Amino acid sequence: MTRFGICASPCWAQNGPGRQLLKAFSAHLSRCSDPAGGDCRASSAPCILTPPVRPDYSPLSVRAELTIRGIIIGVIITLVFTAANVYFGLKAGLTFSTSIPAAVISMAILKGFRDATVQENNIVQTVASAAGTLSSIIFVLPGLIMIGWWTEFPFWTSFLICALGGILGVMYSIPLRRALVTNSDLPYPEGVACAEVLKVGSSDKTHAADIEHGRAGLLAVLWGAIVAAVFAVIVATQVFASDVAQAFRIGRRGAVSGYDFSLSFALLAIGHLVGLSVGIAMLIGALIGWGWGVPHYSAMFNDVTTAAGQLAQSTWSKKVRFVGAGAIGVSAIWTLLKLVKPVAQGLAGAMAASRARKAGRADTLPITERDIPIGIVGVVTLVCMLPIGWLLGYFGN
Structure with missing residues (x-):
C-alpha cells in the first residue's frame, strides 16, 4: 500500500474498506483530498493521502540560517x-x-x-x-x-x-x-x-x-x-567554610594519604553537564590516586618527619600525577588508531560526493546532505600547513 489510494465514486478511501485503513494510519496521515481542490467523495480522481507537514530541507527551500x-x-x-x-x-x-x-x-x-x-x-x-x-x-x-x-x-x-x-x-x-x-x-x-x-x-x-x-x-x-x-x-x-581537608598517616613506614571535600555549585553544575559516567570515572581515578598511589609512593620515602599534608601533596604532584598523564596519552593514541578507518571511509564518501557534484547532480541533494567540496577542504588544509610549519620551526628554535 502506498501513499496514494485510487478513489472510485464513492471514494474508496473515504467509504468502505478504505475507511478502516485510514483510521489505522490516522497517526501519520492527515487528510484525503482531490488534487484539483474538490471533495474526494464526489470525485473519481486519485485520492492523495498527505502526511503531516515536516521541516522542508529540500534544495529549493530558502530559510534564514547564517544571519x-x-x-x-x-x-x-x-x-x-x-x-x-x-x-x-x-x-x-x-x-x-x-x-x-x-x-x-x-x-x-x-x-x-x-x-x-x-x-x-x-x-x-x-x-x-x-x-x-x-x-x-x-x-x-x-x-x-x-x-x-x-x-x-x-x-x-x-x-x-x-x-x-x-x-x-x-x-x-x-x-x-x-x-x-x-x-x-x-x-x-x-x-x-x-x-x-x-x-x-x-x-x-x-x-x-x-x-x-x-x-x-x-x-x-x-x-x-x-x-x-x-x-x-x-x-x-x-x-562559613566550604572546604574540608585532612591528611593522615597510614602504617609505620611513613605512608600518607588524605581527602579534600569542597562544596561548590559550579562543580555541581559541571557534574550535571558531564553526566554520571564521567563523574564515576573521576571518582574512581581519585580513589586509585589517593587510596593506592599516594600511600604507595609516599611509603617509599620512609619520611616520618615531614608533615603529612605536605608529603601527600608532594607525592601526588611528583609521582601520581604522571600516572594520570600516561593514561591520557594512551587514550589519545588509542583514539587516533581507531580513527584511521573512519577517516578513510569519510574521504571515500567525500570523493563520491565530489564526483556527483561534477556530474551536475548537486542541486538535487537536500541541503543537509551538502558538504564543502573536498577540493576546497584540501586547499584550506594545505594553506594551514604553512603557518603550522612556521610554528613548529619557532618551537624548535
Missing part, C-alpha cells in the same frame, strides 16, 4: 561560556560541553523574533559550542609553562595555535561526518538532547507547553547563576 543576528548572539554566548569553561577547567581539571545550555539560551532569545527558524537556532548553538572545544587549550599551552619552555603566553603565537587548530578541526570534520555520524551507530546522547532542545525552540506558537518548557530552561539557568553567585559571596566573606 548576522545569529552570529552576534552566538559570539556573545561563546565569550561568556569560554571564560567560564577556562576557569572550571583550571579549577576542576575538566571542561563541559556548551551546546545544550547555548541551545536553551538562544532558543529563549530567538523566541522574541517572529522570523526566527530552527536553522538559525542551530547556527547559534554551533557557534557557542566552540567554547567547549576552545577551552581545551588550557590542557596544552600551560604545559609549555610547566616544562619551562615558555615564561609567559605570547599573544599572537597562542592566537595562531587556536585559530589554525580550529580551522583544521572544521576541515577534518567534513570527511568524518559521514563515517562518524551518518553511517555510524554511535549514540551521541548529548547531541540528541541538543536536537530535542532545538525542536522545542522550533515549535509553533500554538504549542504552549513547548514554549513554557523553553522558558523554564532559561529561568533554571538564571536562577542557578544567581544562587551560585550568592553562595560564592558568602564563602568569600568566610561566614
Whole structure:
C-alpha cells in the first residue's frame, strides 16, 4: 500500500474498506483530498493521502540560517561560556560541553523574533559550542609553562595555535561526518538532547507547553547563576567554610594519604553537564590516586618527619600525577588508531560526493546532505600547513 489510494465514486478511501485503513494510519496521515481542490467523495480522481507537514530541507527551500543576528548572539554566548569553561577547567581539571545550555539560551532569545527558524537556532548553538572545544587549550599551552619552555603566553603565537587548530578541526570534520555520524551507530546522547532542545525552540506558537518548557530552561539557568553567585559571596566573606581537608598517616613506614571535600555549585553544575559516567570515572581515578598511589609512593620515602599534608601533596604532584598523564596519552593514541578507518571511509564518501557534484547532480541533494567540496577542504588544509610549519620551526628554535 502506498501513499496514494485510487478513489472510485464513492471514494474508496473515504467509504468502505478504505475507511478502516485510514483510521489505522490516522497517526501519520492527515487528510484525503482531490488534487484539483474538490471533495474526494464526489470525485473519481486519485485520492492523495498527505502526511503531516515536516521541516522542508529540500534544495529549493530558502530559510534564514547564517544571519548576522545569529552570529552576534552566538559570539556573545561563546565569550561568556569560554571564560567560564577556562576557569572550571583550571579549577576542576575538566571542561563541559556548551551546546545544550547555548541551545536553551538562544532558543529563549530567538523566541522574541517572529522570523526566527530552527536553522538559525542551530547556527547559534554551533557557534557557542566552540567554547567547549576552545577551552581545551588550557590542557596544552600551560604545559609549555610547566616544562619551562615558555615564561609567559605570547599573544599572537597562542592566537595562531587556536585559530589554525580550529580551522583544521572544521576541515577534518567534513570527511568524518559521514563515517562518524551518518553511517555510524554511535549514540551521541548529548547531541540528541541538543536536537530535542532545538525542536522545542522550533515549535509553533500554538504549542504552549513547548514554549513554557523553553522558558523554564532559561529561568533554571538564571536562577542557578544567581544562587551560585550568592553562595560564592558568602564563602568569600568566610561566614562559613566550604572546604574540608585532612591528611593522615597510614602504617609505620611513613605512608600518607588524605581527602579534600569542597562544596561548590559550579562543580555541581559541571557534574550535571558531564553526566554520571564521567563523574564515576573521576571518582574512581581519585580513589586509585589517593587510596593506592599516594600511600604507595609516599611509603617509599620512609619520611616520618615531614608533615603529612605536605608529603601527600608532594607525592601526588611528583609521582601520581604522571600516572594520570600516561593514561591520557594512551587514550589519545588509542583514539587516533581507531580513527584511521573512519577517516578513510569519510574521504571515500567525500570523493563520491565530489564526483556527483561534477556530474551536475548537486542541486538535487537536500541541503543537509551538502558538504564543502573536498577540493576546497584540501586547499584550506594545505594553506594551514604553512603557518603550522612556521610554528613548529619557532618551537624548535
